[in-house]
Amino acid sequence: MIRNYIKVALRNLKHNKAYAIINVVGLSLGITCGILIFMLVSYHLSFDSFHRNKQRIYRVVTEFHEESIEYQPGVPQPLGKAVRDNYSFAEHVARIKTNRKVLISLPGAKDVKKFDEEETVAFAEPQFFDIFNFPLLQGDRKTMLAEPNTAIITQKMAAKYFGTEEAIGKIIRYNNKTDFKVTGILKDIPNNTDYKSEIYLSYLNLKDAYPDLARDDSWTQVSSSMQCFLLLKPSVTQQNVDLNFVGFAKKYLAPEDAKTTTYKLQPLNDIHFNTDYSGETDRRMLWAFALVGLFLIVTACVNFINLATAQVLNRAKEVGVRKVMGGVPKQLFWQFISETALITLLSVAGACVLAYLALPYLNDLFGTKIQFNTGTDIELASFLVLLSLVVIFLSGSYPGLVLAKFQPVIALKGEVSQKNVGGFSLRRVLVITQFAISQVLIIGTIVIASQMNFSRTTDLGFNKQGIILLPVPTDDKMKMNTLHNRLASVPGVESVSICHQPPASQSNNLTGIRYGNNVKDELWEINEKDADDQYIKTFGLKLIAGRNLFPSDTSREFVVNEVVVKKLNLRSPQDIIGKMIRAGGNTGPVVGVIKNFHNASFRQGIAPVFLTTNYQSYDNYAIKVNLNNAKPALAAFDKLWTETYPDHIYSYQFLDERLAKFYDQDNTMLKLIEVFACIAILIGCLGLYGLISFMALRKTKEIGVRKVLGASVQNIIWLFGREFGMLVLVAFVIAAPLAWWAMHHYLQDFKYRIALSPWIFLSAVLITIVISSLTVSYRSVKAALANPVKSLRSK
Incomplete structure (x- = not known):
């Protein structure tokens, strides 16, 4: 019996090549994403699980x-x-x-x-x-x-x-x-x-x-x-x-x-997961990826069900003959399940090949070293077996039940209609589901990309362009000053500062602060920025009261930002000038106030900051260069730095590249969601193309009659397009609140963020409409241009 099921399944797939190819490609793409996401989630969940205790x-x-x-x-x-x-x-x-x-x-x-x-x-x-x-x-x-x-x-x-x-x-x-x-x-x-x-x-x-x-x-x-x-x-x-x-x-x-x-x-x-304590991976991001993977697999299964139920009408007489010859519903059901299993197994095999080819790119993106080996990875092998079974029964059960319940008399007369296979109502729901998922992913892509662009282009309160950072390998004061002077003389160099860290950094020193004659520290900490007197000039910080630090090797005076003034409940920046504070283990007067600047990523608010001199804490030379002279300047820096520190290894970094690392995880998420959104749309379009092809076949005579009666090509295209246009709009109505909820929670992690404006959601629905319209138009134009004489002669 099983051999017969497989034989008939192969014959049917060979007879309906386009149907088989669309299903295999769609399922392969969805399952590939599922495999990659499963491997990524499993990898992170396995962190430090190998320790005995x-x-x-x-x-x-x-x-x-x-x-x-x-x-x-x-x-x-x-x-x-x-x-x-x-x-x-x-x-x-x-x-x-x-x-x-x-x-x-x-x-x-x-x-x-x-x-x-x-x-x-x-x-x-x-x-x-x-x-x-x-x-x-x-x-x-x-x-x-x-x-x-x-x-x-x-x-x-x-x-x-x-x-x-x-x-x-x-x-x-x-x-x-x-x-x-x-x-x-x-x-x-x-x-x-x-x-x-x-x-x-x-x-x-x-x-x-x-x-x-x-x-x-x-x-x-x-x-x-x-x-x-x-x-x-x-x-x-x-x-x-x-x-x-x-x-x-x-x-x-x-x-x-x-x-x-x-x-x-x-x-x-x-x-590994607790980001409050510097965990490397946000658990919420992993579950979000897992949910996206599930969505893509469901989308592929929906595609299969959609096409299979449409295909049922073409097999009505086959089912009628089988029932007249003694076939029972159970046998018909398992016949269709066997066809689904064949398509699924081909898709899983294709997905394994695609996942193997895509894995190096995933490893590069996440900095992981995941390996694809179904022979030794029991979890992956089990996942593939379970996934195959779920896809087979999820995709094959409904079409199989629809086939099995046909009345043989109606089937043999060719009177099986849309109503007998669930009509358009089921396929409407499935198409809506597909495009709702696609639109959620498109909206997510637009929001994250917009937030990253906002983070990249918003004024940080200091200059980040054309700043090159070189390491200070030792706290030798004489070498520091010598190299400082030599670097400043390089053509194209506008200014040089020696400092602990640039204004915004992932490495920050927090310390207590005591103001004036108070006997206790304030109930908040302050960010210490050790730097020389050229720091304000090099980074383009703005003094709004008082003066800059005087050159010194030790901490003698302080420059603070506006947040400090506000937290001390002073009326104006001028009120703190000349006042004594104790911070970082040193006591001295405040000689200047600078305008607020972002000292961390946009996930955090602007913190209270003070600048002071202390050469023993300097870790970087910050060099402001004219970017037109950057290449020869870098060659000169290499030579001068190596001559000064011959026992160390030269390296440099542009400040804007370092700041971009604040958002590494977000950019990784953006790239993945972009790929997932494209795959979801592609799967949806494959299904849409298959359905339009089926509709064109079922409406061949109707199209011929309409053309004879004077219908234009545009009228025929509209016959196909209006149905799916409405479905895309309904999908948007469902997707918009889901996407808003997800993106609202994502943006809450940022202290400074974009607004969820209507254009983001309109862009998503427009993108979906344009892509689906192109898909529908391609096949419907072909049907509209067909010779009406041949259409009217078709059976």
Whole structure:
């Protein structure tokens, strides 16, 4: 029986090639998107799930409850030691200090090799490897990192630095200062972890690199790169530990700080997704992608049902003959299911090929390393089997039931009508569903693109064009000043500033502020911008009261922004000039007030900011250049910088490129939604084309009669177009509120955002109408131009 089903199914598909091709292409596109999104969601949900005791691993985080709540993934450096000394609820406690950018050199090599390492180097306590499952391949687990000046590296780093030579016993040098002996080799770190450090240095050397941070009394310094992890005992709960931390803050912090500071635990499975604590992936975005994938698969299935029910009329006599010959509804139902299964399996095979080809682009877009392997990936293989079954029964059940219920007499007489297969009512609903989904995606694309354009073109309150950033690798004051002067003399350079960070940055220092003779700090924090006297000129900041900073190497005076004046309840910027403030551990007069500027992304409001001089905190040369001279200027910068810092690696970055990173995730989402919207429209148009072709076939004689009676080509086109035009408009009525709700919630993440204006929604419906009209017109024009004599002779 099954063999017969397949044989008949192949014969029918061969007889209706166009119908089969449209369905296979539509289903393949929808399933491809479903596969890629499933792989992406599964990849992110698997983060750090491979650790043996993942359910008992927690990170200690900090919250500052002041004017608003500030969430900080880091903790004070002494906290880990204090937890060990005071509590017994953890099996292991480990501190780790990650480094954003480090120079690693190999002093033992004939030619000294230098490597710029981005976020791959960390100072870690040995207990870190008792908590996390990063296997040691070579070395002694009991003694690794227990001694100062020792390091362990991954297989990848061992091959990178030493090639085929034995890495154990070799020396690596940290920032041209401290030598570390390699005592262990780790297995390469998996891709699905947030802890991607590949060089671990002994925590005992933290005091050499960060003397202030490493002090046991540095309770007021909280950095996101300084983290503490606990492996709780099996009987201990998160709630118990959080309660203990209440008294913990009171014991080690000053009374005023203890009132506003809270330490709490964050589960390991929350770290990757919690954006409050700098999580890399917003869980809401993943579920949004999953929903889009579901929509696209549903759209493809709707397409299939739509075409299949239309095709049923052409098979009415076949069904009548089968029933007269003894065929029962069950057999007819399974016959159609077998045809659906054949189309679905062809589509899944095509989708697997497309997904395999598209995966490298997805990995580039998200910076992931997902692999497509149905042989070893049980989850993916299971998903494909389940998806195939769902698509087969979702797409095939209704048409199969429609076929099975035909009355044989009516079928053989050829009197089966639209009413017998659900009429246009069902297909109207299905077409509306398809185009509603398409319009939701189009509106989402327009809104996100508009918000990104708004973020890119809106005045930030400072100049971002033509600013080139070069690193300051050491705090050698003489070298800084020498290079500053040499850079300023390069043709095309308009000004040069040495600073910690540009006005807007993802790296910000927050500190308390005390005004005038007050005995307590204000209940809000201020953003510290360490910079020289050329900072205001270089970035085009606007002084609205007082003067600029005088040249100095140390913090002696301050320039603040308008937000500070407002928060201190002063009447005008002039009122703060000459007043004393204490901020960043220094006391001095406010000598100037600058106009507000955006110091972070548009997701955040403009914060209170102060500028002050402090050469020990400078990390960047900011160079304003005439873009017409940019190319020769960059070549000159390379030469001058390398001559000044020969032991370091030269690099540069344009400020506007750095600022664009604020919106990396949004741009990624935009690109994906653009692709999904195009695919949804393409699937819808394929279905629309198939339906128009079917209508043209069913209305052949009607078209011939109309033409004989004088109907024009435009009248015939309108015969086809008015029906689907109404359906597109109804789809818009459904899509508009859904899209508004989704985009309203998206825009709420931005403090500064576009308005959801009517033109966005009108654009979406116009785009859909134009595309669907082109699809309808192509096939209807062909029908309208047909010879009416041949049309009237058709059976």
